[in-house]
Amino acid sequence: MTAFLEVRDLTVAYGAIQAVRGVSFTVERGQIVSLIGSNGAGKTTTLRTISGLLKPVSGEILLEGEPIHQLPAHEILARGVAHSPEGRRLFARMTVEENLRLGAYIRKDEAGIQEDLERVYSLFPVLGERRRNKAGLFSGGEQQMLAMGRAMMSRPKLLMLDEPSMGLSPIMTQKIFETVKELQAEGTTVLLVEQNALAALALSDYAYVIDLGRTTISGTGQELLADPRVQEAYLGEGVAS
């Protein structure tokens, strides 16, 4: 059986600088998979290449067995891959509802869109209360909820979240991760990039460590939590929260 998402020996460069030089991993349907690693390891670049914002120098990305790495970003979204980018990147001058509707841009089923808007508002009531407010005026946590809601609005098969906990309070982080769990329970596959390795591993079915642009160690979330190499490099006392 073919894997849901398979990344094979990916190399990506910004001009002369190779940010990713040999990333390989597999995501099975319905899993939560994390990519962990230090700053600049190539995690964000990997996600940006999967969603089509960057083109690989070499290597392959297969979604349900079909290569997608030559497709433009908007066609990759149409195949069911949503990407909530690093730093949230909301449309700051648009309202909450406009941001969410943009998430559903490719859909034409108004009834279904309404239903999903209500769902996001019930998951994150603060967004519902302030649906006519401009997204740029929100706090970091609220913006993260909106970024996640926006990515959910296309009803993706694969949801990629880049640093969803960045800059958030522990309570807010927990709320976001609970939502990720809920989405998984509904059948969404999740690919998570996190610096908060402890929280990410606790949540994940499987995880990969990316170091200097390469996938190095991999295993189930529990295995990596117990791995002394991972503990030393990514779960040092300072990081664990």
Added chain:
Amino acid sequence: MSILMSQIVNGLILGSLIGLIALGYTMVYGIIQLINFAHGEVFMVGAYGAVGTATFVLPTAVTTQWWFLLPIMIVIGALVSMVVAILMERFAYRPLRNAPRLAPLITALGVSVALQEAVRVFYPEATAAIPFPSIFIPGALVLPIGDGVPIQYSGILIVVVALVLAFALNTFVEQTRLGRAMRATAQDRDVARLMGINPDRVIVLTFALGGALAGVAGVLYGNFYNFINIDMGFQNGIFAFTAAVLGGIGNIRGAVVGGLAIGLIKSLAGQYLPGGGAYDYVWIFVVLIAVLVFRPQGFFGETERVRA
């Protein structure tokens, strides 16, 4: 009193026309940060396309009824300009999408010259100004102020059409799914792609809309002044570009208000300020510079907000 009123009327008419052209500058800048210097020529070709069709293509029976001819000419002007704008985007600017910003800017100047020369060479007798038929109700409405203030019906047409189109455009951009896609692409093109928006299509749509509005402006201009020449795009293009900057480039309301402001400055300064009509251009740019010194983002421009 009646002189002042007349000049205000003139200013509003010219200003509406400039505002209509300025919409194309401001939309294109908003979405790809390009000052499309060839946009004035898009306005010019619309006028030539419409008058050419009326002269060489349409049967005379059609051209005698204004209520029939006017809509046809407006639609043809809009179509000609729109097609030129789309081709310009596709073949001149799109290949330079990721080039340094100076490259498309110089290209815009080149396209501008190329379009002027193309009309000069290929349109019969376009080396001099050519007559444009008066296709709307002739004559003027006279306001009973002082000695009477005449307002040309063709001028009223300009103001009404410009305001209706600007309002329609604003509604389109603010309320519709495609309008949302345009704003999203303007704000953050990469994230717009992540929403499933194809930026190429949004950009070509932007050029098409701006081009169509400029084409309508071209026909209204010809109908009002009864002469068109191949320089009309350069002169009015500079005014319209200035209007877009004055109003806050990237902003639709700003383009209209900037256009009206420039129309009024030109006609009032030409009447009342030292130097008269010979110096009216000077005052436009004096105001532009003053506004840019105190409010660099223009009347309605937004300063970049920092994301949390």
